Amino acid sequence: MIDGKTRTCGLIGNPVEHTMSPLIHNMLAEKLDIPMVYVPFLVEEDLAKAIEGAWHLNLLGLNVTVPYKSQVMDSLVDCHELAAKIGAVNTLVRKEKGFKGYNTDISGLYRAMSSEGISIQGETVIVLGAGGAARAVAFLLASYGASQVYLLNRSLSKAQEVAREVNQAFEKECIQAMALTDYQRLPEEPMLCIQATSVGLAPQVDKAVIEEEDFYRRIHTGYDLIYRPSRTRFMQLVERCGGRAYHGLKMLLYQGVEAFELWNKVKIEEALALEIYERMKGEMGIEE
Numbered sequence: 001m002i003d004g005k006t007r008t009c010g011l012i013g014n015p016v017e018h019t020m021s022p023l024i025h026n027m028l029a030e031k032l033d034i035p036m037v038y039v040p041f042l043v044e045e046d047l048a049k050a051i052e053g054a055w056h057l058n059l060l061g062l063n064v065t066v067p068y069k070s071q072v073m074d075s076l077v078d079c080h081e082l083a084a085k086i087g088a089v090n091t092l093v094r095k096e097k098g099f100k101g102y103n104t105d106i107s108g109l110y111r112a113m114s115s116e117g118i119s120i121q122g123e124t125v126i127v128l129g130a131g132g133a134a135r136a137v138a139f140l141l142a143s144y145g146a147s148q149v150y151l152l153n154r155s156l157s158k159a160q161e162v163a164r165e166v167n168q169a170f171e172k173e174c175i176q177a178m179a180l181t182d183y184q185r186l187p188e189e190p191m192l193c194i195q196a197t198s199v200g201l202a203p204q205v206d207k208a209v210i211e212e213e214d215f216y217r218r219i220h221t222g223y224d225l226i227y228r229p230s231r232t233r234f235m236q237l238v239e240r241c242g243g244r245a246y247h248g249l250k251m252l253l254y255q256g257v258e259a260f261e262l263w264n265k266v267k268i269e270e271a272l273a274l275e276i277y278e279r280m281k282g283e284m285g286i287e288e
């Protein structure tokens with residue numbers, strides 16, 4: 001029931017109509033009896049004016065999606081340290097004089113991996129890709145203490161640029177750039193691998209950036225950031241070589257959960273998060 005005390009949060013981006021975030025937040029608000037609603041806001045032109053207007057309309061918080069995750073940083077009064085390092089913000093939290101930016105895509109990925117029992121601290125990790133998503137993953141791995149990260153990309157120069165940036169930000173040489181075609185130089189013992197390219201995303205469902213089995217034998221756990229489809233070619237190849245494979249829907253769940261927690265100063269229990277997750281899987285037609 002919306003009344004005079006209801007607070008508004010929402011998603012700004014372009015496009016916004018395929019988002020699952022309203023389902024996550026409105027269900028959390030209802031289950032916890034918190035007077036908050038969450039709506040999509042299509043921003044086509046002036047992002048800075050949209051943010052200013054949102055603050056003046058007393059919005060409690062916003063999520064930010066494509067294409068505004070970097071640009072929005074110009075409209076903030078404050079920014080969480082890791083989000084500032086990454087250079088991407090997906091969550092705005094209302095403060096006294098404007099919004100503070102956070103990156104719950106990354107803390108959400110960490111929480112999603114933790115909830116599956118996947119650890120990062122002290123691990124050797126392979127990351128596929130060097131675009132925006134892979135770059136954020138590299139920052140996450142460095143900040144949570146991975147001992148060695150191999151960043152493999154089609155274009156080596158992009159991987160080198162990301163590696164240089166992350167190593168510089170953390171003042172340690174933990175990221176090593178490689179071309180995808182050089183995967184045979186990777187250590188032979190099984191590792192965690194995070195798939196952060198756009199290859200395999202619907203409708204390109206029959207593709208993975210590396211097809212060879214001797215690459216997949218080096219993976220004990222494969223985590224694909226893609227969740228459409230829910231079983232990517234990468235996941236199939238990991239499983240075929242005996243590894244465990246996960247899709248990115250839990251990352252989507254927990255980026256929302258973490259944003260909701262920031263806005264409402266609550267802690268969401270794992271059981272409630274998993275209840276929301278079941279609804280998300282239902283929406284996606286995922287059965288397992």
Ligand code: ATR
Nearest residue numbers: 129130131132133134153154155158197198199209
């Ligand atoms: P995002 O924001 O989702 O990370 P992006 O910044 O466009 O998207 O990055 C896309 C990633 O997928 C890049 O790592 C890209 O490799 P290049 O840097 O070499 O372009 C990778 N990618 C896209 N299509 C690919 C393909 N057909 N084969 C291999 N890698 C591909």
